[in-house]
Amino acid sequence: MNPFTRRRLLQQGAAAAAAALLASCKSDSATPATSPPTTTGSPSTSSTSSTASSTTSGLPTVPSSTTTSSVPSSTVAPPPASLVDTIPAGAIEDLRARLGGSVLTPEDAAYATSGLTANTRYSGIRPALIAQCRDESDVATCVRWAVENGVQPVGRGGGHSYAGLSTTTGLLIDITALNKVTLDRSSGQAVVGGSAFNSDVLTATINSPFLLPGGTCLSVGTGGLVLGGGIGYNARWAGLTCDHLTASRIVVASGDLLEIDDSKDRDLFWACRGGTGGTFGINTEFTFQLIEVPATVTYFRYDFEGADDAAAVLAEFNRVCATGNSGINPSYMAQATPIGSAGPRGAIACFARGQYVGPASELQDLLAPMLKAATPTKSAVEERPFWDVQANVWASENPTPHAFGDHSRYAKDPVPDDAVAKMIDILAECPQRDDDNNGSIWSLGWVGGDVMNKPGRADTAYVHRGMSTLLRPTPVWAADAAQSVGDELLAWTEQVISVIDAHTPRESYQNFPNRAIKDPQQEYFAENLDRLTEVKTRHDPTNLFRNAQSVAPR
Numbered sequence: 162m163n164p165f166t167r168r169r170l171l172q173q174g175a176a177a178a179a180a181a182l183l184a185s186c187k188s189d190s191a192t193p194a195t196s197p198p199t200t201t202g203s204p205s206t207s208s209t210s211s212t213a214s215s216t217t218s219g220l221p222t223v224p225s226s227t228t229t230s231s232v233p234s235s236t237v238a239p240p241p242a243s244l245v246d247t248i249p250a251g252a253i254e255d256l257r258a259r260l261g262g263s264v265l266t267p268e269d270a271a272y273a274t275s276g277l278t279a280n281t282r283y284s285g286i287r288p289a290l291i292a293q294c295r296d297e298s299d300v301a302t303c304v305r306w307a308v309e310n311g312v313q314p315v316g317r318g319g320g321h322s323y324a325g326l327s328t329t330t331g332l333l334i335d336i337t338a339l340n341k342v343t344l345d346r347s348s349g350q351a352v353v354g355g356s357a358f359n360s361d362v363l364t365a366t367i368n369s370p371f372l373l374p375g376g377t378c379l380s381v382g383t384g385g386l387v388l389g390g391g392i393g394y395n396a397r398w399a400g401l402t403c404d405h406l407t408a409s410r411i412v413v414a415s416g417d418l419l420e421i422d423d424s425k426d427r428d429l430f431w432a433c434r435g436g437t438g439g440t441f442g443i444n445t446e447f448t449f450q451l452i453e454v455p456a457t458v459t460y461f462r463y464d465f466e467g468a469d470d471a472a473a474v475l476a477e478f479n480r481v482c483a484t485g486n487s488g489i490n491p492s493y494m495a496q497a498t499p500i501g502s503a504g505p506r507g508a509i510a511c512f513a514r515g516q517y518v519g520p521a522s523e524l525q526d527l528l529a530p531m532l533k534a535a536t537p538t539k540s541a542v543e544e545r546p547f548w549d550v551q552a553n554v555w556a557s558e559n560p561t562p563h564a565f566g567d568h569s570r571y572a573k574d575p576v577p578d579d580a581v582a583k584m585i586d587i588l589a590e591c592p593q594r595d596d597d598n599n600g601s602i603w604s605l606g607w608v609g610g611d612v613m614n615k616p617g618r619a620d621t622a623y624v625h626r627g628m629s630t631l632l633r634p635t636p637v638w639a640a641d642a643a644q645s646v647g648d649e650l651l652a653w654t655e656q657v658i659s660v661i662d663a664h665t666p667r668e669s670y671q672n673f674p675n676r677a678i679k680d681p682q683q684e685y686f687a688e689n690l691d692r693l694t695e696v697k698t699r700h701d702p703t704n705l706f707r708n709a710q711s712v713a714p715r
């Protein structure tokens with residue numbers, strides 16, 4: 162059994178499972194356990210504890226967590242009876258007979274505990290049926306059954322889609338049992354199940370010479386991650402997750418299982434490196450060539466307070482992202498916190514943090530302009546073993562089933578200082594700023610540098626090469642907050658976007674999807690959209706695999 166949350170998610174009650182889904186990460190996936198500013202709410206019903214133990218080699222192992230929590234029952238409502246009733250009982254029995262795994266209907270006790278989403282905004286969209294696949298032949302059976310019976314199928318991995326894109330009122334194909342990870346420790350090749358979680362990959366690779374660069378949230382599915390790109394604290398020196406994909410197995414709309422790589426079904430393989438999940442089929446397995454890790458990295462974190470310093474630091478931070486070498490992998494966050502005696506501008510907590518593949522002295526030279534712009538209230542710069550930082554800093558854990566509505570925007574060049582100042586002015590006016598409901602502004606410097614930008618924009622379906630950072634207003638609110646709280650925060654989010662709109666190419670990260678984006682496919686795929694449409698038309702002409710933002714066939 163995996164030491165992390167996976168099995169608990171499958172075994173716990175609905176409320177606890179939903180909580181556990183988020184217990185191993187936050188909506189930003191980028192807040193260390195030691196972070197003072199709270200970017201996600203902590204409902205009073207939640208509690209999490211995590212531990213990190215040491216191996217005999219002295220390196221820490223991956224942290225484990227125990228969590229108890231609850232989610233308001235209103236967010237896990239059953240589907241309207243009429244949806245289930247449209248499927249003949251005989252067809253459901255037929256699927257049960259054909260599947261190695263289980264089929265759940267709302268009448269089954271386990272239904273309420275299954276198929277829950279990370280973003281509680283979408284928890285109310287419930288499937289008529291949940292097929293818990295045991296292996297890839299179950300996945301193919303589900304797809305064939307869905308076509309035969311006219312029921313829309315949607316694949317579900319880690320359930321972390323920001324925009325709830327793995328929800329459906331039809332057949333939810335749950336592939337979380339496809340979680341095996343095998344690593345060849347001499348060649349660095351890893352074979353990863355279609356829905357291994359980040360935690361499974363970390364367990365298989367920790368303390369080895371090899372890394373699959375990816376995100377930090379332990380319960381994100383590797384499938385969703387790689388299919389949309391995959392960014393994180395190693396991306397600038399090691400590339401995207403999808404840059405390391407060498408082959409995949411995918412069940413397409415015909416029900417056939419294809420083995421694809423750069424020579425077999427080349428276009429489909431290309432689409433699987435950035436074209437997002439949920440569109441071309443269900444990938445049951447991924448093969449990756451991992452990258453060798455450095456022995457140590459320099460971890461750093463600087464904290465600042467107040468709107469003026471937050472703006473000064475962000476302006477310099479963005480310049481570091483644009484000009485720094487590929488060794489630096491930084492992120493920045495400023496959050497509106499409860500107003501104290503220093504007023505709303507004083508109540509801005511901010512940090513810049515990351516890791517540097519190189520010595521502390523080089524890092525400090527790189528960050529010198531930022532540290533001249535403002536004086537940190539706290540700082541930490543430590544040369545540490547590589548895996549220690551991955552397992553015990555980036556793979557942090559936090560409770561909180563909550564709602565979120567991030568909107569990301571890539572920047573090629575640093576946005577002008579007056580626009581940065583305006584962003585922070587808007588942050589200081591954030592309508593919500595308590596622990597559970599608040600807004601923050603991120604700059605994720607994980608998306609630039611020479612390594613990331615070596616492939617051309619059309620070389621993979623991930624088009625956003627040549628960028629320097631990913632800017633992102635992040636609103637979070639409690640699952641049971643009044644509608645007005647979420648509405649105010651979403652309006653605030655768009656205010657921030659309107660400030661940077663003129664200074665950024667209109668491109669948004671497809672793995673942070675947002676249903677409010679007016680032309681999502683253009684923002685996610687830009688000039689690659691045409692080729693993605695071709696691939697979709699060839700492999701799924703009837704648009705079997707679809708969601709609110711998927712590419713449609715011609």
Ligand SMILES: Cc1cc2nc3c(=O)[nH]c(=O)nc-3n(C[C@H](O)[C@H](O)[C@H](O)COP(=O)(O)OP(=O)(O)OC[C@H]3O[C@@H](n4cnc5c(N)ncnc54)[C@H](O)[C@@H]3O)c2cc1C
Nearest residue numbers: 187190318319320321322327376382384385392438439444
């Ligand atoms: C808390 C949090 C932290 C995050 N951190 C990061 C990060 O650090 N870096 C980063 O790049 N992204 C990050 N993300 C975004 C994440 O990569 C995407 O949301 C990803 O799509 C989630 O995959 P999933 O399998 O967990 O989600 P799901 O909701 O299960 O799936 C997402 C989409 O992919 C499809 N899909 C899933 N698996 C497969 C498969 N095997 N074959 C075909 N389609 C599939 C689904 O149908 C759906 O359309 C984070 C998201 C959250 C909520």
